[in-house]
Amino acid sequence: MRVVARINVAAIERNVALLQDRVGRGTAVCAVVKADGYGHGAVPAARAAVSGGATWLAVVTAGEATALRRGGIDARLLVLGPLDDEDLSEALDARAEVVVWDDEGVDRLLRAGRPADVHVKLDSGMGRLGQRDPAVALGLCDRIATTAPLRLSGAMTHFATADDPDDELFPLQLSRFTAWGEDVRRRHPGVVLHAANSAATLREPAAHFDLVRPGIAVYGMDPMNRDPDDHGLEPALEWIARLSSVKPLEPGESVGYGRRYVADRPTRIGTVQAGYADGVRRAPVDPGEVLVGGRRVPIAGRVSMDSIGVDLGPDAAEAPGATVVLVGRDGDERITAEDVARRLGTINYEVTCAIGPRVPREHHRDGVPVPASGQDDARS
Ligand SMILES: *Cc1c(COP(=O)(O)O)cnc(C)c1O
DSSP states (O other), X not given: OOEEEEEEHHHHHHHHHHHHHHXXXXXXXXXXXXXXXXXXXXXXXXXXXXXXXXXXXXXXXXXXXXXXXXXXXXXXXXXOSXXXXXXXXXXXXXXXXXXXXXXXXXXXXXXXXXXXXXXXXXXXXSOSSSBSOHHHHHHHHHHHHTSTTEEEXXXXXXXXXXXXXXXXXXXXXXXXXXXXXXXXXXXXXXXXXXXXXXXXXXXXXXXOTTEEOOSGGXXXXXXXXXXXXXXXXXXXXXXXXEEEEEEEEOTTOEESGGXXXXXSSOEEEEEESOOGGGTOOOOOSSOOEEEETTEEEEEXXXXXXXXXXXXXXXXOOOOTXXXXXXXXXXXXXXXXXXXXXXXXXXXXXXXXXXXXXXXXXXXXXXXXXXXXXXXXXXXX
């Protein structure tokens, strides 16, 4: 093993069960598994989310929908992103529900000429996809509901600042969507109203409606980029490498490209086979730390494409083969995706999404390996 991402599917199950518990019986959970399940592997993440109680899944692209169906996932599936004719036909082949926000979107569906379950998206303040004018959005609902072979399935919005308790856009978006949702519901009683991402799910019961769409929390990460423990969430992913060599360094000798790390004392330097091609970011001036033998040790010098150096210290006893934790626990120490994100000036989402395709994903259930196909269990 060179470097690996180990994903505990039982943690995903527990996180989804916790979210379901938070929202109560009247609200369904749609687990967002876009971007290969935020780097955790879309099919195993989807399967675990369904075991944990999710009855819907969401992705962004038609290709992601196809991949889930090929993986044997049977749940209700929503494609959130915009779709051209070709993508739309792929999404419908995958029995996915789709989102529209203008007449062109409805026209495209009619051109496809096939039955489709459609959600109308209101832009209540995010300022990207969605229909800004609630009256126009209501008209779209009416048009879809009365135009065979289309069916009006849902009415939705997306929050821009649910992760920021001090921002006043969130309550404004919520009140706009609530008012519009009431109008939609009056005319189309069966429609599923949904708005909440992870932050809104955890923070605001009034945002739960019929369905919540958590992503980051499903994987046990904190939507506020603080400590997942605060919400009882359990990080599902560990990112592990190994020492491939250990050797002494004398004062004045350097490590890596550009001599960015020069020893000021005799020390021992470990080389770890994980670099920026694997998702260890090179940009920051302070490259940060990893865990070795339950100790925090600094990354020494520039991150290379395939490797990093770590300063193990003069008294280090570790030999090649020792475990190096990039994200996860080792003894009493832990490095969370949130810790890495803060150092990089980004968010936890980007940390796990950036773990490269060269890093194998190994799935386990509380330590018991789950076969790659994973078809043995949870195919309820
Ligand atoms: C990604 C996404 C979500 C999930 O957001 P999290 O912050 O990860 O919970 C929900 N809804 C839409 C439309 C999204 O694109």
